[in-house]
Amino acid sequence: MTVDPKTYPRVGTQSFPETLPLADREVVLTFDDGPNPPTTSKILAALAKECVRATFFMIGQSAAAHPQLVKRMAAEGHTIAHHTFAHADLKKVSHDKAIDQIDRGIAADEMALNGKATTVPSTPFFRFPYFESTPALLDMLQSRRIAVFGADFWASDWNPMTPAQQLDLITGRVKAAGKGIILFHDTKGQTAAMLPDFLRYLRDNRYKVVHIVPPTAQSRPVSR
Numbered sequence: 001m002t003v004d005p006k007t008y009p010r011v012g013t014q015s016f017p018e019t020l021p022l023a024d025r026e027v028v029l030t031f032d033d034g035p036n037p038p039t040t041s042k043i044l045a046a047l048a049k050e051c052v053r054a055t056f057f058m059i060g061q062s063a064a065a066h067p068q069l070v071k072r073m074a075a076e077g078h079t080i081a082h083h084t085f086a087h088a089d090l091k092k093v094s095h096d097k098a099i100d101q102i103d104r105g106i107a108a109d110e111m112a113l114n115g116k117a118t119t120v121p122s123t124p125f126f127r128f129p130y131f132e133s134t135p136a137l138l139d140m141l142q143s144r145r146i147a148v149f150g151a152d153f154w155a156s157d158w159n160p161m162t163p164a165q166q167l168d169l170i171t172g173r174v175k176a177a178g179k180g181i182i183l184f185h186d187t188k189g190q191t192a193a194m195l196p197d198f199l200r201y202l203r204d205n206r207y208k209v210v211h212i213v214p215p216t217a218q219s220r221p222v223s224r
């Protein structure tokens with residue numbers, strides 16, 4: 001699904017009135033806070049095995065530390081999106097500092113991806129850490145045509161639990177919601193551990209994983 005920030009400046013019903021026009025049994029998989037080699041690589045392997053594509057909202061300083069992993073994500077067809085440089089709560093810092101966090105994050109992600117530290121993102125998709133935005137920052141992002149992603153529901157994988165409990169929780173939420181943008185964290189071992197079973201659950205129950213991409217394919221190809 002192509003997501004044009006002009007049409008969809010803000011999506012995800014947990015934070016905003018609107019979301020993506022998904023059909024029943026369509027889900028979008030999003031992973032925040034990586035890349036983190038041990039867990040992210042397991043997640044990439046699980047996604048590849050089921051031939052599904054996801055969107056990774058990454059932290060700039062982690063992208064800078066693991067550029068090979070960022071390139072691998074893109075090469076495997078996933079969408080590289082942005083989640084600030086150091087995961088600050090942007091509601092608690094000045095407007096200028098918040099913009100600096102957003103831009104440094106984008107620049108670090110772009111540097112890791114394409115070797116160019118630009119603040120014009122190849123994929124104009126952004127998610128606020130902790131979903132904490134301000135009206136001024138939302139306006140700024142909209143004026144730059146960067147879509148802001150909330151989520152329709154989440155895995156609550158910040159709460160420690162066993163992979164079996166995590167699987168149970170998220171399949172229950174998928175069943176209840178029927179469709180939507182789902183938030184996971186690719187930094188979490190319990191998420192990486194249950195993902196193969198979760199993807200099998202989606203397939204067995206005829207859910208479709210929808211891959212979201214920006215309107216132009218500027219972000220590709222990645223040179224290797």
Ligand SMILES: [Zn+2]
Nearest residue numbers: 032033129130
């Ligand atoms: Zn986060």
